[in-house]
Amino acid sequence: MINTRKIVLLGDTNVGKTRFFESMLVRSLMEQTNEWEHGSTSSPQPRAWSDVAIPTLGVNVFPYRCVHKGNNVLLNVWDCGGKHKGLGNTYWKKAQYAIVMFDVENYNIASLRKYVHEIKRVCYEIPILLVINKDDDGSFVFNGTFEGCFAMVAISCKEKRNLDAPFNLIMERMLY
Numbered sequence: 258m259i260n261t262r263k264i265v266l267l268g269d270t271n272v273g274k275t276r277f278f279e280s281m282l283v284r285s286l287m288e289q290t291n292e293w294e295h296g297s298t299s300s301p302q303p304r305a306w307s308d309v310a311i312p313t314l315g316v317n318v319f320p321y322r323c324v325h326k327g328n329n330v331l332l333n334v335w336d337c338g339g340k341h342k343g344l345g346n347t348y349w350k351k352a353q354y355a356i357v358m359f360d361v362e363n364y365n366i367a368s369l370r371k372y373v374h375e376i377k378r379v380c381y382e383i384p385i386l387l388v389i390n391k392d393d394d395g396s397f398v399f400n401g402t403f404e405g406c407f408a409m410v411a412i413s414c415k416e417k418r419n420l421d422a423p424f425n426l427i428m429e430r431m432l433y
């Protein structure tokens with residue numbers, strides 16, 4: 258059995274959504290060819306079922322495969338372009354998880370509330386993960402609420418900090 262979910266990656270322009278998407282794509286490809294040397298014991302193991310055929314879905318979508326705690330997982334990750342400030346995009350439809358990304362400079366509760374509201378309108382009550390990117394020196398301190406989101410994590414695509422965390426948090430939640 259394969260646990261498959263559609264994940265939409267949302268946020269304002271320039272927060273680093275595409276960098277994160279590309280980082281995870283590159284990692285996934287390198288793990289499949291055994292070239293990733295990250296060494297974390299909690300890292301997913303995509304090669305374990307690389308014989309499974311997965312159809313190509315389209316532009317800016319990639320299937321992230323891995324085995325998480327013995328479960329086969331396929332996360333279809335949609336990097337949604339921010340032409341309309343990321344809001345109201347038809348690509349959100351039928352998403353089962355949403356990642357709302359901010360960077361350390363632009364995070365604010367009013368904007369988060371707007372995204373949460375819009376996600377609920379389009380996707381109903383799906384779990385939302387708040388990701389704060391560009392925490393390059395690991396100093397981001399979150400104070401305040403992240404209401405509407407089931408968890409929050411700070412990452413840095415540039416410094417490869419915490420890049421496993423967003424998908425791991427989603428897989429923990431989907432398999433608990």
Ligand SMILES: Nc1nc2c(ncn2[C@@H]2O[C@H](COP(=O)(O)OP(=O)(O)O)[C@@H](O)[C@H]2O)c(=O)[nH]1
Binds near residue numbers: 269272276
């Ligand atoms: N300092 C820093 N810059 C980043 C990081 N991630 C992305 N960027 C930069 O932010 C800019 C926007 O990134 P992009 O992925 O295109 O953002 P998107 O519009 O949300 O898809 C680019 O210049 C990236 O190099 C990061 O972790 N730290």
Ligand SMILES: [Mg+2]
Binds near residue numbers: 338
């Ligand atoms: Mg982009």
